[in-house]
Amino acid sequence: MKYISTRGNAPTLSFEEAMLTGLARDGGLYLPESIPEMSPADIRALEGQSYEEVAFRVMRPFLGDAFTDAEFRGIISRAYAGFGHAARAPLKQLDSGHFLLELFHGPTLAFKDFAMQLIGQLFEFSLKRSGKRVCIVGATSGDTGSAAIEAFRGLDAVDVFVLYPHGRVSEVQRRQMTTPSEGNVHALAIDGHFDDAQARVKDMFNDFEFRDAVGLAGVNSINWARVLAQVVYYFTAAVSLGAPDRKVSFTVPTGNFGDVFAGFIARRMGLPIDRLVVATNQNDILHRCLSTSEYKPDGVIPSISPSMDIQVSSNFERALYYAYGEDGGAVAQLMDELKAGGFSVSQGALQALRETFDSGRCDENETRATISRTWAGTGELLCPHSAVGVHVAETMRQTGVPMITLATAHPAKFPDAVQEASGQHAPLPERMADLYDRPERLTRVANDLSAIETLIKERIAH
Numbered sequence: 271m272k273y274i275s276t277r278g279n280a281p282t283l284s285f286e287e288a289m290l291t292g293l294a295r296d297g298g299l300y301l302p303e304s305i306p307e308m309s310p311a312d313i314r315a316l317e318g319q320s321y322e323e324v325a326f327r328v329m330r331p332f333l334g335d336a337f338t339d340a341e342f343r344g345i346i347s348r349a350y351a352g353f354g355h356a357a358r359a360p361l362k363q364l365d366s367g368h369f370l371l372e373l374f375h376g377p378t379l380a381f382k383d384f385a386m387q388l389i390g391q392l393f394e395f396s397l398k399r400s401g402k403r404v405c406i407v408g409a410t411s412g413d414t415g416s417a418a419i420e421a422f423r424g425l426d427a428v429d430v431f432v433l434y435p436h437g438r439v440s441e442v443q444r445r446q447m448t449t450p451s452e453g454n455v456h457a458l459a460i461d462g463h464f465d466d467a468q469a470r471v472k473d474m475f476n477d478f479e480f481r482d483a484v485g486l487a488g489v490n491s492i493n494w495a496r497v498l499a500q501v502v503y504y505f506t507a508a509v510s511l512g513a514p515d516r517k518v519s520f521t522v523p524t525g526n527f528g529d530v531f532a533g534f535i536a537r538r539m540g541l542p543i544d545r546l547v548v549a550t551n552q553n554d555i556l557h558r559c560l561s562t563s564e565y566k567p568d569g570v571i572p573s574i575s576p577s578m579d580i581q582v583s584s585n586f587e588r589a590l591y592y593a594y595g596e597d598g599g600a601v602a603q604l605m606d607e608l609k610a611g612g613f614s615v616s617q618g619a620l621q622a623l624r625e626t627f628d629s630g631r632c633d634e635n636e637t638r639a640t641i642s643r644t645w646a647g648t649g650e651l652l653c654p655h656s657a658v659g660v661h662v663a664e665t666m667r668q669t670g671v672p673m674i675t676l677a678t679a680h681p682a683k684f685p686d687a688v689q690e691a692s693g694q695h696a697p698l699p700e701r702m703a704d705l706y707d708r709p710e711r712l713t714r715v716a717n718d719l720s721a722i723e724t725l726i727k728e729r730i731a732h
C-alpha cells in the first residue's frame with residue numbers, strides 16, 4: 271500500500287513513512303493510493319467481534335508490510351486496554367431511530383483517544399525498531415493536545431509540543447495539557463485561535479531546514495494514521511445496527527473534518543452509509559461551503575463548543591481531492607487561492623461532495639437547548655459538541671434509516687456550559703478527581719513562527 275499527497279507533488283511513501291512524516295513536502299495531506307474494499311460478507315463477519323478484532327480487520331489492508339499481524343494485534347490490544355468501557359465505543363438509543371455513539375471512554379475523555387492511543391503505540395514500536403527520535407508538534411483546540419500528551423508522555427524517543435489557543439480551551443482541557451510532569455511534554459499557549467496554531471504547525475512542516483533539524487512529526491489529523499483509526503468505529507456502530515443488510519446515516523460534530531472524513535473512507539470501503547451529516551457550531555464555514563460552494567474563512571467566533579471553533583478545516587482538502595476526481599493539481603490551485611482569502615468549489619465537485627455529505631449548523635442557544643432537552647428526555651448528559659451533532663441530526667432524520675450521532679467528548683470536560691444548560695454537574699471520573707489540585711506548567715508564546723521554532727530547538731537541545 272502506497273501513500274500519495276493530495277497536491278500530487280510529493281514523494282510516494284509507505285504507511286509507516288507517511289505516519290512518521292506528517293504533512294507531505296508539497297504541503298498536502300497523505301492518502302492511500304487506492305482504498306481497500308470490504309465485501310458484504312466481510313462486513314457481516316464483523317458482527318459479534320470485539321472492538322479490537324474489528325480494528326484489526328478494518329485497518330490491516332492499509333498497512334502493507336509495516337507490521338506483522340501479531341505485532342499489529344499487540345499494538346491494538348495495548349492501545350485500547352485503558353478504555354473505561356468494555357465495548358470501547360458503546361451505542362445508546364436516544365429516540366426511535368436515533369442513536370448516540372459514545373466516543374468518550376478513553377483516557378482523556380474525547381474521541382481523539384481512539385486514534386491517539388493507537389498511534390502512540392505505533393510510534394513507540396516503530397521508533398524502537400529504527401532507533402530514531404522525533405519531535406511531535408501539534409495544534410489543538412483542546413482535545414487533540416490532551417490526547418497527544420497522554421499518548422506520548424514519558425516516551426524516550428519523543429518530545430511532544432502542543433500549541434493551544436490561550437484562554438480558548440476549557441479549564442479541564444487546559445489542565446489535562448499543563449499538569450503532566452514528564453520532561454518530554456511541552457504545553458505552549460499561543461496568542462490567537464486554533465487556526466493560528468494550525469497554520470504555524472503547517473509553516474514548521476514547510477520550513478524544511480527546521481523540519482529536518484528537529485525530526486518533525488505530526489499527530490494532528492494531518493497524519494493519515496489518525497484518520498484511519500477513526501474509520502473503525504463507523505464499522506462497529508453500523509454493524510451493530512444491521513449493516514451490511516441495512517443502511518445507516520451518521521451525524522458528526524465537525525471542525526477540522528477529520529472525523530467525518532473517516533466516515534467517508536468507511537463508506538468508500540463498502541460500509542452502507544446513506545448520509546454523512548457535517549454538523550457545525552456557529553463557526554460554520556463547512557456548512558456554508560456545502561450549501562453555497564464558497565469557502566472563505568471569515569474569523570473564528572468563540573463558542574461553548576470550543577474544540578470546533580475552526581474556520582480553516584484541514585481535512586476538507588482530502589475530501590476536495592476526491593471531489594475533484596483525484597486531481598492533485600486542482601487541489602494545489604484551491605489551496606493557493608485559500609492563502610489569498612478563499613475559493614469557490616466547482617459545480618461538479620460540489621455535486622460530488624453532496625453525493626455523500628449533508629450539513630447543518632447549530633447556534634449557541636440551540637446547543638444549550640439540546641443539552642437541556644436531551645437530559646430531561648433521556649437522562650443522557652451531552653457535551654456541547656455532541657449537542658451540536660444531536661441538534662443537527664434531529665433536523666436531518668429520514669424515516670427508515672437509523673441515524674447515529676457521534677458523541678465526541680465527555681460532558682465533564684465542559685462542566686460550566688453543561689451546568690448552565692442543564693443544571694447538572696458533570697463530575698470527572700475518579701482517576702482524574704484531583705486534576706484541579708495538580709500544579710500546572712505551560713509557556714506563553716506569541717503567534718510568531720521564528721519565536722516558536724527557536725523555543726522548540728532550545729528545549730530539544732536541553
Ligand SMILES: Cc1ncc(COP(=O)(O)O)c(C=O)c1O
Pocket residue numbers: 380381412413414491523524525526527528529530577578655656678679
Ligand atoms: C469534542 C470534539 N468534537 C468534535 C470535534 C471536531 O472533530 P474534527 O476536527 O475531526 O472535525 C473536535 C475536534 O476535533 C472535538 O474535540
Ligand SMILES: N[C@@H](CCOP(=O)(O)O)C(=O)O
Pocket residue numbers: 409410411412413414415489490491492525526528577578584
Ligand atoms: N478539535 C481539535 C482540533 C485539531 O484537530 P485534529 O483532529 O486535526 O487534531 C482539537 O481538539 O484539538
